[in-house]
Amino acid sequence: MSIFTGAATAIVTPFDNTGVNYTKFGELIDWQIESGIDALIVAGTTGEEATLSDAEHKSVIEFAVKHINNRVPIIVGAGSNDTLYALQLAQHAESVGVNGLLMVTPYYNKSTQSAIVKHYTYLADRLHTPIILYNVPGRTGFNIGVNAVVELSKHPNIVGIKEASGNISYVAEIAARVEKDFDIYSGNDDMIVPVLSLGGKGVISVLSNVCPRETHDIVTNYLNGNISAARDAQLHLFRFIKALFIETNPIPIKTCMNLLGYNVGDLRLPLAEMEEQNKAVLIREMERIGLMPTQKETTK
Numbered sequence: 001m002s003i004f005t006g007a008a009t010a011i012v013t014p015f016d017n018t019g020v021n022y023t024k025f026g027e028l029i030d031w032q033i034e035s036g037i038d039a040l041i042v043a044g045t046t047g048e049e050a051t052l053s054d055a056e057h058k059s060v061i062e063f064a065v066k067h068i069n070n071r072v073p074i075i076v077g078a079g080s081n082d083t084l085y086a087l088q089l090a091q092h093a094e095s096v097g098v099n100g101l102l103m104v105t106p107y108y109n110k111s112t113q114s115a116i117v118k119h120y121t122y123l124a125d126r127l128h129t130p131i132i133l134y135n136v137p138g139r140t141g142f143n144i145g146v147n148a149v150v151e152l153s154k155h156p157n158i159v160g161i162k163e164a165s166g167n168i169s170y171v172a173e174i175a176a177r178v179e180k181d182f183d184i185y186s187g188n189d190d191m192i193v194p195v196l197s198l199g200g201k202g203v204i205s206v207l208s209n210v211c212p213r214e215t216h217d218i219v220t221n222y223l224n225g226n227i228s229a230a231r232d233a234q235l236h237l238f239r240f241i242k243a244l245f246i247e248t249n250p251i252p253i254k255t256c257m258n259l260l261g262y263n264v265g266d267l268r269l270p271l272a273e274m275e276e277q278n279k280a281v282l283i284r285e286m287e288r289i290g291l292m293p294t295q296k297e298t299t300k
Helices: 022-034 054-068 083-095 113-126 146-153 168-177 189-197 212-223 227-236 238-243 251-259 276-288
Strands: 006-010 039-042 074-077 100-104 131-135 158-163 183-186 202-205
Touching: 006 212, 022 039, 022 054, 039 054, 054 074, 054 083, 083 100, 083 113, 113 131, 113 146, 131 146, 146 158, 146 168, 158 168, 168 183, 168 189, 183 189, 189 202, 189 212, 189 227, 189 238, 202 212, 212 227, 227 238, 238 276, 251 276
Parallel strands: 006 039, 006 202, 039 074, 074 100, 100 131, 131 158, 158 183, 183 202
Antiparallel strands: none
8 A cells, every 4th residue: 555665756736927937837747756856745735735725726637647757756745734624635535546645634623633543534534545644743733642643554545644743753653552554754854864764754855846866766776784874874965854844835946946046936925935045044045955057157
């Protein structure tokens, strides 16, 4: 039931003045696949799912399924703080042939641990597409307890977790208690190697929007036993990764992509353009790792 092993890009949604820029979206998808990415996450947090209309959410998924055309697995964001609405989103995604569903914990409602088990079980009982839990308490205000993860991991249709709490001890406890066929993915680009060291299957990545080959290689090198190469790449990219989260994702990654000429368009309110002092930090780190020429190089 594993959906993928390796690096999956949580791909941005490019916008123009008419809405979603599907021409650009197709170009980004093709480049990601040509660069060796192992899977694509569509309409997730980085894809600004929260500000896509229902029609756009469906259209983005339908376009991506058709354009990817089974070249890599497609996993879609289909979570909500409304269980019934989450089911509707997931059923639509399922109907057009996605490979997996990434379902964030309900936000704002302040669920209990027993209720979160009921929430995910309700969804998993009614869906046939494999579900990856998405734990990101920094956004949702709610952390899935280890006991709840262990209980949910027993459901045949819940196959893994994207773990983005940043707590490596939490990851270790989950890894120690779930069965080996329950997949753990790093949800933080600065923790790819640490999560792999605990038996993780890969990463769901923001970094790979601009470094798909490098992110893929970190995972592949580690899993192939070339741990020093994976570690060195992780550390080389560490400061750049930090810069990609100096403001709320996807503000920095979209800024980075636009600076590199990908022309992915603006962010949707309530997200807005990057603060200038933070943008300067991002540019410095882009220059440091060679993503863009330094000012000295451009004036030669």
